[in-house]
């Protein structure tokens with residue numbers, strides 16, 4: 001049986017049986033992969049500890065005819081703060097769920113791997129809502145269903161001042177084209193600047209970002225509605241945010 005090594009971020013875990021877990025990894029080498037980690041919930045298992053959501057790990061995987069199996073794993077980095085703080089957990093889960101739901105298995109996407117890796121320290125130290133929205137904004141750019149924030153999706157004109165934004169059309173709509181849009185919501189200048197700052201954000205930059213609360217809420221609602229409309233159903237983490245955070 002073929003065995004291979006990966007560097008990965010644990011995107012999702014699902015328990016099954018007495019002590020097993022199906023682990024969804026976002027790997028540097030192959031993109032998203034699902035593998036079984038047998039016995040990992042037993043404290044004496046060599047896999048115990050590593051198979052937790054948000055961990056950055058290296059792992060050895062054996063390819064099977066039906067399922068792949070994780071043989072061995074080492075933790076490269078873990079982010080305790082994400083499991084100890086409900087708001088951090090909720091927003092980190094939002095970003096991870098968006099990435100999980102909007103990517104296909106076994107398609108290498110180095111940009112997405114790097115984005116997850118860089119977002120984790122920010123999600124555990126900075127304002128988690130801001131970090132998750134920046135992550136979602138930057139992820140969407142490479143997702144194949146990217147949004148147009150700065151130019152009208154209908155005529156291509158640069159957006160200046162207040163305009164509209166459309167979920168179904170995938171981005172900004174200038175005032176001349178609002179009648180042609182399938183759906184519209186307000187797109188004030190301040191919201192466009194919020195999106196542009198998020199898109200251009202460098203994760204290594206330690207400067208404090210301050211966003212207007214109203215624009216941040218509008219950005220969150222817009223991303224959530226957009227992703228849900230692309231997926232055709234709802235995100236679990238959004239329910240979690242609504243129940244426990246907002």
Ligand SMILES: [Zn+2]
Nearest residue numbers: 152155174177
């Ligand atoms: Zn236009």
